[in-house]
Amino acid sequence: MNKFIKISLISLIAIVALYSSVYFEKLNIRKERVSIRDFNPRDKAEYFWDNGLEPILQSAIDLKLFDSQLVNNPESLINRYGKAIGITSTYSFLVKSTAHQVSPNAEEIPVKIQNSHSEYSLQIKYIFGNAARDATGYFHIDDFENTMDFNAISTELNRLIVEKEIVKLDSIPIGETITFIGALEINSEIIPDKITIIPLKLEAVR
Amino acid sequence: MKTKKWFIQFTSLFLFGLFLFSCSSSKKSSYKGHKIAVVISTLNNPWFVVLGEAAKQRAVELGYEAVIFDSQNNTSKETEHFDNIIASGFKAILFNPTDAKGSLANVKAAKEAGIPVFCMDREIDANDLAVSQILSDNYTGCILLGRYFVKRLKGKGTYVELLGLVGDNNTWNRSKGFHSVVDNYPDLKMVAQQSGEFDRNKAMEVMESMLQAHPDIDAVFCGNDAMAMGAYQAVLAAGKTDQIMIFGFDGAADVVDAIRAGKIEATGMQFPKTMAKTAAEYADRYIKGERGFSQKIPVAVDLVTKENVNNYIAYGKAN
Numbered sequence: 122m123n124k125f126i127k128i129s130l131i132s133l134i135a136i137v138a139l140y141s142s143v144y145f146e147k148l149n150i151r152k153e154r155v156s157i158r159d160f161n162p163r164d165k166a167e168y169f170w171d172n173g174l175e176p177i178l179q180s181a182i183d184l185k186l187f188d189s190q191l192v193n194n195p196e197s198l199i200n201r202y203g204k205a206i207g208i209t210s211t212y213s214f215l216v217k218s219t220a221h222q223v224s225p226n227a228e229e230i231p232v233k234i235q236n237s238h239s240e241y242s243l244q245i246k247y248i249f250g251n252a253a254r255d256a257t258g259y260f261h262i263d264d265f266e267n268t269m270d271f272n273a274i275s276t277e278l279n280r281l282i283v284e285k286e287i288v289k290l291d292s293i294p295i296g297e298t299i300t301f302i303g304a305l306e307i308n309s310e311i312i313p314d315k316i317t318i319i320p321l322k323l324e325a326v327r
Numbered sequence: 328m329k330t331k332k333w334f335i336q337f338t339s340l341f342l343f344g345l346f347l348f349s350c351s352s353s354k355k356s357s358y359k360g361h362k363i364a365v366v367i368s369t370l371n372n373p374w375f376v377v378l379g380e381a382a383k384q385r386a387v388e389l390g391y392e393a394v395i396f397d398s399q400n401n402t403s404k405e406t407e408h409f410d411n412i413i414a415s416g417f418k419a420i421l422f423n424p425t426d427a428k429g430s431l432a433n434v435k436a437a438k439e440a441g442i443p444v445f446c447m448d449r450e451i452d453a454n455d456l457a458v459s460q461i462l463s464d465n466y467t468g469c470i471l472l473g474r475y476f477v478k479r480l481k482g483k484g485t486y487v488e489l490l491g492l493v494g495d496n497n498t499w500n501r502s503k504g505f506h507s508v509v510d511n512y513p514d515l516k517m518v519a520q521q522s523g524e525f526d527r528n529k530a531m532e533v534m535e536s537m538l539q540a541h542p543d544i545d546a547v548f549c550g551n552d553a554m555a556m557g558a559y560q561a562v563l564a565a566g567k568t569d570q571i572m573i574f575g576f577d578g579a580a581d582v583v584d585a586i587r588a589g590k591i592e593a594t595g596m597q598f599p600k601t602m603a604k605t606a607a608e609y610a611d612r613y614i615k616g617e618r619g620f621s622q623k624i625p626v627a628v629d630l631v632t633k634e635n636v637n638n639y640i641a642y643g644k645a646n
Contacts (some may be wrong), residue, residue: 207464207625208601247511250470263622267427267452269496269622271504272466276507 160270166277169259170285177215177257178322182300184218184241185234192238193314199309204258210309213256216318217302219326222293228297232318240315242303245287248279250318256304280318286323298326334335356459361418362493363391363610366408368449370397372525372553374577374599375423377642378447381603382421389611391418400492405419409433413440419610420444420607421603426494427452443613445606448599450496450623458622459609465497465553468595468628469504469576475593475630476509476548476574483514484545487537489523489530501550501576501595518544523554530557538565545571552577552594559590578631580641587636596629599642 182202190198203212220232220243232241232295254260254275265271303318357438363386364535379395381444386393396412398405413419413436422436422444424430434444434456446460480486488505491498509515512576523530530549537544538561547562549555555575562571568590575582578596585591609620638645 200612207623207627208461208605209464209625209627211627247508249473249507249511251467262625263454265623266454267450267496268462268464268623268625269499272500272503275466276503279507285646 124278160266162270162273162277165260166274166281169257170278170281173259174257175260176323178302181215181217182320184216184232185237187214187216188234188237188239188241191259191307193258195309195312202293203309204255205257206262211306212309213252213257213304213306215302215304215321217300219298222295222297222325225291226293229317239313242315242317243299243303244317245290246321248282248287248319250279250306250319251275252304252306253282253321255306257321282320286320289323289325293325300324300326349445351435353473354479361391361614363392363393363607364396364408364412364417364420366396366398366412366420367423368398368405369400370395371399373620374552374579374642376599378423378603380600381600382447382607385607386421386610389607391611398423398425400425402426402433403433405430406433409436413437413442416508417442418614421447421606421610422457423447424449424451426492427496429494431456443610445609445613446495447602448597452496454557454622456621458613459606459622460625461605461609461624461626462605463602464625464627465500465576465595466504466507467625468597468630469501470508471509471628471630472548472574472576473505473591473638474597475632476505476546477512477515479572479592480515480546482512485516485518485541485543486546486548487534487541488517488520489533489543489547489549489554490520491522491525491554491591494500495525498525498550499563505548523557525551525553525555527557527560530554531561532557534558534561535564538562538567542567543570546574546592547571549574555591555594556581556585559585576628578639578642583631583636583639583641588631589633593630593632596631596639598628598640600625601626601643 142271166201171263199212202214205212218232220230228246229242229244234241260274262271301320302322303320305316307313307316365379365382367375370376370379383393383395396408398408405425420442424446427450430451431453434451437444438456443458446457448463450460450462451457453601488502490502519537521533523533534547534557547558552575555573559573562568562573572592574592576595578594582591582594586594
């Protein structure tokens, strides 16, 4: 009996000591705290830009094909190439084409396609919106704790577009041919007359 | 003896068959009479009344009893509702949170009690507590509004901003979407920014003060339509309706009419009925065993201006 009491007491003391020396926290709460503290949209966007963007750009479709399908077979165009988030009639696409450099102070560069149905332009000033984020399909809304964080990615991508791509235009003479890959958005309920493309990659053809 | 044995066997078989039949028919009607709670941040704003009523209506159509709870913009009141709901055997909660962080504990309590939560319009700052969150894409809606704002002001002028509730992520999604466009234009200057708490009367008071300090502004951007109407009242009282353009967000009936009448420039049309209907249908599917819902589902917002206002009615499209 004495032995039993001794063992019980020792066990009890050990349990109390152990319980006091460890800290229990539910995993989901810890993840929440850590993610709020650690989320950095700039880092996430830059990581994507340096490591994830290039392979995705290879899937861009020719703007001539986009334009033709937009009128002749929009459903097929959207199903095959379009990306959308949530309940919406707005779809984003990755497209590629060429243009000619205009004045460095211009807000946009016209993109001419033979027999085009819509008018296209490459936006080179005032870059905003979600086209770049959504057209790449890399970022998923469910991976972000709240939509503000998800939208912060757009802000950072737009900043990178200005800093890394649009800046190249400063050294491209007027009239020179530029190849580009960019993102555009359309509303499937209304075929627009004018479509703006946000550049993701710009190169002078020399 | 033989008869007795036969009788016992027959009776057993009959009872067993009756049991099987009642199981089958009770499964068909097992969802009837189940209750769904609709918890709304405040019923003091017509927009949220539409959200709540639409959610309730769809839940009833699907065969449930639905009860609306008004949190009166108070997280403590919301907690009381959740305690009540958890204790009362509700099968799901269609939830419009009062606060993205403050409401987390309530959703967590419901989840631990085995009650699925579907957020409507406003999100909570977690992606593993609610089953799904059906939200307005406020950021993109305010990008559209911001572009129109720049166009109407021709890229120059001074303006003020009335923010919504600071604890609501919608406030910041709208403001950031708007500023992501407008801040690119150095000749457009924001001279004041203050919260009107999404409330018409509060917005009117705040706007009156702003007009005292900045009598020559060209525009005001309001984070919701209730504040836009409050701002309009202040601008009207000051005799400056020809000078100041007003922009709102929601798609409320009075603002759609005001756009038609040229009193308000534009609003972002949200679709509360779509969000409410989707939440109720998801709850129904969840109760019937479906899983794997997307965590966040943004619902697009349309820009409504005098050019297209005839395509819209309050809280939705005309056809």
